Amino acid sequence: xxxxxxxxxxxxxxxxxxxxxxxxxxxxxxxxxxxxxxxxxxxxxxxxxxxxxxxxxxxxxxxxxxxxxxxxxxxxxxxxxxxxxxxxxxxxxxxxxxxxxxxxxxxxxxxxxxxxxxxxxxxxxxxxxxxxxxxxxxxxxxxxxxxxxxxxxxxxxxxxxxxxxxxxxxxxxxxxxxxxxxxxxxxxxxxxxxxxxxxxxxxxxxxxxxxxxxxxxxxxxxxxxxxxxxxxxxxxxxxxxxxxxxxxxxxxxxxxxxxxxxxx
Numbered sequence: 550x551x552x553x554x555x556x557x558x559x560x561x562x563x564x565x566x567x568x569x570x571x572x573x574x575x576x577x578x579x580x581x582x583x584x585x586x587x588x589x590x591x592x593x594x595x596x597x598x599x600x601x602x603x604x605x606x607x608x609x610x611x612x613x614x615x616x617x618x619x620x621x622x623x624x625x626x627x628x629x630x631x632x633x634x635x636x637x638x639x640x641x642x643x644x645x646x647x648x649x650x651x652x653x654x655x656x657x658x659x660x661x662x663x664x665x666x667x668x669x670x671x672x673x674x675x676x677x678x679x680x681x682x683x684x685x686x687x688x689x690x691x692x693x694x695x696x697x698x699x700x701x702x703x704x705x706x707x708x709x710x711x712x713x714x715x716x717x718x719x720x721x722x723x724x725x726x727x728x729x730x731x732x733x734x735x736x737x738x739x740x741x742x743x744x745x746x747x748x749x750x751x752x753x754x755x756x757x758x759x760x761x762x763x764x765x766x767x768x769x770x771x772x773x774x775x776x777x778x779x780x781x782x783x784x785x786x787x788x789x790x791x792x793x794x795x796x797x798x799x800x801x802x803x804x805x806x807x808x809x810x811x812x813x
Contacts, residue, residue: 554619555620558615558616566612589625597619637693641797669700673697
């Protein structure tokens with residue numbers, strides 16, 4: 550996954566090529582790999598190179614001979630897989646469990662997302678301390694960056710689902726009074742012949758057909774509001790249950806295929 554090149558040049562400081570000539574004897578550099586035990590690295594090869602150069606001294610050019618040995622180190626994959634890759638995979642999978650938590654459980658989903666994000670950030674900082682500071686992007690940087698982005702979008706998905714739920718509740722509270730008209734009821738006083746005062750309640754426009762239509766409308770409204778309150782946030786979570794794990798799986802396939810092939 551990672552290859553380091555360390556160069557060791559050897560040259561003469563006082564004597565130039567007229568007095569001393571440095572060369573590698575055939576077949577070059579020999580080393581016994583079994584004698585080299587380096588933590589986190591394996592010495593794979595040593596490459597010889599001629600690094601002779603010319604420099605100007607007063608009015609003449611002098612040639613200094615130089616030989617250089619480049620030590621090629623391959624980082625041990627098993628160490629970083631156990632220490633970095635496997636824990637980050639488990640953290641991302643744990644963050645996906647928030648899609649199975651109901652939207653109403655705000656504290657549970659927020660706590661799971663924030664904990665996963667902070668854990669990945671801490672792990673990424675720890676990994677950076679154990680890696681050499683270089684100007685280019687390393688394989689570990691690509692991996693940790695994608696994991697953090699996935700967990701961040703998982704938290705964004707919860708925000709979207711929760712906003713949809715509140716939006717639908719507001720729409721439902723405004724739609725119900727428009728679709729279900731309240732019955733107009735009035736109270737009148739009737740004076741019969743015996744001068745006894747009685748009160749009667751009369752509903753205006755409350756015929757049998759209108760009563761049946763009102764009951765039917767109210768049933769439709771209740772089903773519609775139930776679908777608004779439960780359906781949309783559940784649909785977002787159900788889609789996320791498929792999209793997020795699939796995206797993470799596809800990234801793993803591309804990542805491991807690319808870097809294992811590049812290492813070979």
